[in-house]
Amino acid sequence: MSAEVELENVWITFGDFAAVKDACVTVRGGEFFSFLGPSGCGKTTLLRTISGFQDLSKGQVLIAGKNMAGIGPNLRPTALIFQNLALFPLMTVWENIAFSLEVRGASKTERRKRADELLDLIALQDQGDKMVHELSGGQRQRVAIARALAVEPEVLLLDEPLSALDLKLRQHMRSELRAIQQRVGITFIYITHDQGEALTMSDRVAVMREGVIEQVGDSTGIYDHPETAFVASFVGENNAFFGKVREVSDAVALVETDGGPIRAQLSGGAAAGALGAVDEAIVFVRPEAMDIVDADAGDATFDNRIAARIVQEEFEGNIRHLVLEGGTGKSIKMSLINKGRTLDHPIGSEVSVGFDANIAVVLPRGPLASD
Amino acid sequence: MAIVTYFRNFFLRNGLGLSIFLLALVSLWIVFMIVLPQLFMLDFSFRYNLPPAKIGGPEDVYTITNYAFLVFGSPGNPEPFNVVDLSVFFRTILAAVFVTLFDVAICYPIAYYLAQVAKGGVARLMVLSLIVPFWVNEILRAFAFRILFGATGIINTAGIALGLWDQPINFIGANIALYAGLGYAYILLMIFPIFNAIESLDHNQIEAARDLGAPWWRIHWRVVIPFAKPGITSGCTMVFMLSAGALAAPQILGGPSSLWFTQIIYQWFNTGGNWPRGSAYAIVLLIASIAFVLFMMRVFKVKLGEIGR
Numbered sequence: 001m002s003a004e005v006e007l008e009n010v011w012i013t014f015g016d017f018a019a020v021k022d023a024c025v026t027v028r029g030g031e032f033f034s035f036l037g038p039s040g041c042g043k044t045t046l047l048r049t050i051s052g053f054q055d056l057s058k059g060q061v062l063i064a065g066k067n068m069a070g071i072g073p074n075l076r077p078t079a080l081i082f083q084n085l086a087l088f089p090l091m092t093v094w095e096n097i098a099f100s101l102e103v104r105g106a107s108k109t110e111r112r113k114r115a116d117e118l119l120d121l122i123a124l125q126d127q128g129d130k131m132v133h134e135l136s137g138g139q140r141q142r143v144a145i146a147r148a149l150a151v152e153p154e155v156l157l158l159d160e161p162l163s164a165l166d167l168k169l170r171q172h173m174r175s176e177l178r179a180i181q182q183r184v185g186i187t188f189i190y191i192t193h194d195q196g197e198a199l200t201m202s203d204r205v206a207v208m209r210e211g212v213i214e215q216v217g218d219s220t221g222i223y224d225h226p227e228t229a230f231v232a233s234f235v236g237e238n239n240a241f242f243g244k245v246r247e248v249s250d251a252v253a254l255v256e257t258d259g260g261p262i263r264a265q266l267s268g269g270a271a272a273g274a275l276g277a278v279d280e281a282i283v284f285v286r287p288e289a290m291d292i293v294d295a296d297a298g299d300a301t302f303d304n305r306i307a308a309r310i311v312q313e314e315f316e317g318n319i320r321h322l323v324l325e326g327g328t329g330k331s332i333k334m335s336l337i338n339k340g341r342t343l344d345h346p347i348g349s350e351v352s353v354g355f356d357a358n359i360a361v362v363l364p365r366g367p368l369a370s371d
Numbered sequence: 372m373a374i375v376t377y378f379r380n381f382f383l384r385n386g387l388g389l390s391i392f393l394l395a396l397v398s399l400w401i402v403f404m405i406v407l408p409q410l411f412m413l414d415f416s417f418r419y420n421l422p423p424a425k426i427g428g429p430e431d432v433y434t435i436t437n438y439a440f441l442v443f444g445s446p447g448n449p450e451p452f453n454v455v456d457l458s459v460f461f462r463t464i465l466a467a468v469f470v471t472l473f474d475v476a477i478c479y480p481i482a483y484y485l486a487q488v489a490k491g492g493v494a495r496l497m498v499l500s501l502i503v504p505f506w507v508n509e510i511l512r513a514f515a516f517r518i519l520f521g522a523t524g525i526i527n528t529a530g531i532a533l534g535l536w537d538q539p540i541n542f543i544g545a546n547i548a549l550y551a552g553l554g555y556a557y558i559l560l561m562i563f564p565i566f567n568a569i570e571s572l573d574h575n576q577i578e579a580a581r582d583l584g585a586p587w588w589r590i591h592w593r594v595v596i597p598f599a600k601p602g603i604t605s606g607c608t609m610v611f612m613l614s615a616g617a618l619a620a621p622q623i624l625g626g627p628s629s630l631w632f633t634q635i636i637y638q639w640f641n642t643g644g645n646w647p648r649g650s651a652y653a654i655v656l657l658i659a660s661i662a663f664v665l666f667m668m669r670v671f672k673v674k675l676g677e678i679g680r
Contacts, residue, residue, distance in 0.1 A: 074585065075584075079582060079583070084573070084575060087576075087579075088576060088593075089598075099580070099585070099593075100585075102593075103584045103586075148583075151583055
C-alpha cells in the first residue's frame with residue numbers, strides 16, 4: 001500500500017528564520033521522489049515535518065488525503081530512515097528489524113518469521129543473529145531499510161542514507177534502493193545533496209534552494225530544461241555566460257554575453273514573456289554538449305562558435321575535462337568522452353568551440369549554486 | 372599479558388620520571404589510606420579486647436569471639452542468636468536497598484530529562500540547583516532535614532495550613548525523615564553516572580523507536596535503560612554502600628526505632644570501649660556490602676570496567 005503525499009503551502013519558521021517557504025508539491029503514490037539541494041536548503045526540515053518530528057508553521061501536510069496536523073510520528077503511515085541509521089546497538093539484527101512488531105505485541109515466532117522474510121528481501125539471510133556493530137556500512141544500511149519496512153509504511157522517508165558510504169558502495173546501493181522500492185511498491189521520499197543519486201534513482205526530483213522549491217520534474221526535465229539559474233548550475237556541471245538579451249524570436253534568443261554573442265533556447269519555465277530584449281540573462285551550456293570544431297569546417301556547422309585556447313586538461317579516465325579561455329578572457333569548461341585516442345589538440349592550441357542553439361539554455365539572471 | 376602491555380605503554384607515553392611519580396603517588400594513596408587501615412582493622416577484629424597493659428602478653432592471641440558475639444550474643448543470652456544486633460544488621464541492609472531503589476526511581480527521570488530533553492538555560496539551572504546544596508556539609512544538611520521535618524517545620528506548617536492534616540505528623544518518629552534524608556544525601560552520586568550514560572545515547576535512536584510506534588515506556592525499557600545500565604549500576608553501588616555505611620543521617624534523623632548498624636559500631640568504638648568488637652562488626656558490614664554489589668553486578672550482567680566509566 002502506497003500513499004500520496006501532498007504539501008500545501010507549507011511554511012516552517014524558527015523565530016525570524018524561514019527554513020521552508022511556501023512549499024507546494026504532490027508526491028504520487030508509489031513514486032520514488034527526491035528532494036535535491038545544498039546543505040541548509042531546508043530539505044531535512046521538510047522531511048522531518050512530513051514524518052511528524054517537526055511542526056509546521058503554516059499550510060498542511062496530507063498523506064493519502066488525510067491532514068496530518070496533530071498526528072505524531074508513531075501514528076503516521078510513514079517510516080523514517082535517519083542519516084546515521086540509528087540502529088539499536090544493544091539488540092541483534094533480527095530484533096532491530098522486528099522492533100515495530102514487538103511494539104504491537106506480536107509473539108516471538110511471528111516476529112522472527114517476519115524478520116526472516118525481510119532479511120530475505122534485503123539479501124542478508126543468515127545475518128539475523130549478529131549484533132549491529134558486526135555488520136559493514138552497506139549491510140547496516142539495508143538493516144535500517146528492513147526495520148522501516150517492517151512497519152509496512154505507506155511512505156518511506158530517507159534522509160541522505162548513502163552519504164556515509166564510499167563511492168563504489170554508494171553506486172551499488174543506488175540500484176539496490178531503486179530495486180527494493182520497485183519490489184515493495186511504496187512511495188519513497190529521498191533527500192540528498194548529490195545530484196547523481198537524485199537523477200539516477202528518482203521518478204521525479206524537486207530542486208530546493210534556501211527553503212524554496214525551485215523546480216519539480218523528472219531527471220531529463222531537470223537536467224535538460226532547467227527553469228532557474230540555480231537549477232541549471234546546481235545540477236551537473238554547466239558553463240554560465242552572463243549577458244543581456246539582444247533580441248528574441250520564437251523560442252530562441254540572441255544574447256550578448258561575456259563569451260561573445262550566443263543564440264540560445266528559452267527554457268520551458270522562462271519561456272515566452274519572461275525574457276525580453278535588454279533583460280539580464282545567463283546562457284547555460286553543458287560541457288559535454290560542446291564540440292571542438294575543425295579549423296576547416298564550414299561556418300554553418302554550428303549555430304554558435306567561440307574562439308578559445310586550451311589552457312588545461314584533466315584526464316578522469318572515461319572523460320577528458322578541458323578548460324579553455326575564450327577571446328574575452330572567459331573560462332569555458334568542456335568534457336570530451338575518451339574514445340580511445342589521444343587529444344588531437346594539445347594544450348595551448350587555438351580552437352573553435354561549437355554548439356547549437358537548442359543545446360544552450362537562456363534563463364533570467366539569478367543566484368547560482370556557487371554563490 | 373594485557374596488563375604488562377598496558378604498563379609498558381603507560382611508561383612510553385609519559386616518560387620514566389613522570390610515570391614513576393604517578394605510580395608512586397597512587398600506590399601510596401591506595402596502600403596507606405585504604406589497604407593498610409583495612410588490614411589493621413581486620414587484624415584487630417580477631418583479637419581480644421585487652422587493656423593496654425596486657426597487649427603483647429600471653430592472653431593476646433587470635434580469636435573469633437567478636438564475630439561469635441555478633442551471631443550468638445553474650446554467653447548469658449537466653450535466645451539462641453543475638454537477635455538485637457542481627458535484626459539491626461538485616462534491617463540496615465534492607466533499608467539501604469530500599470533507599471537505593473528509591474533513588475533510582477527519582478534520579479533516573481531527572482537524569483534522563485537533563486541528558487535528552489532539557490535545553491541550555493533550563494539544564495544549567497537544574498544542574499546548579501542539584502549541586503549547590505552539596506556545598507553544604509553533610510551533617511548540616513542532615514540537621515536541615517531535621518528542622519524541615521520537625522513538628523514546627525515547614526512541611527508540617529504547610530500541611531496544616533493547607534488543611535491536609537490537623538495535628539503535626541511525627542515524620543522523625545516514623546522514620547520518614549530518615550529515609551528522605553538518606554535518599555537525598557546521595558542523589559548526585561546516582562544522577563551523574565546515569566546522566567553520563569544517557570548523554571552518550573544517540574537521540575536519533577529514541578526518535579527511531581518513536582517513529583516505529585513505540586510508546587514512551589517501551590522506549591525507555593528497550594532502548595534507554597539497557598544503554599544506561601552501567602550508569603545505573605554504578606549509581607546503585609555508590610548509594611547502597613554509602614547508605615549502609617551512613618552514620619550522620621541515622622544519628623540525626625533517626626527515630627527511636629531506627630537503630631542503624633553503623634550506630635552500633637559507633638557505640639562499640641566510643642562508649643563501649645571495645646575496638647576489636649567494633650572492628651569485627653565493621654568487617655562484617657564491609658563484606659556484606661561487597662557481596663551485595665557483586666551479586667547485583669552478576670544479576671544485571673555489568674562488568675567492573677563499565678562501572679568505573
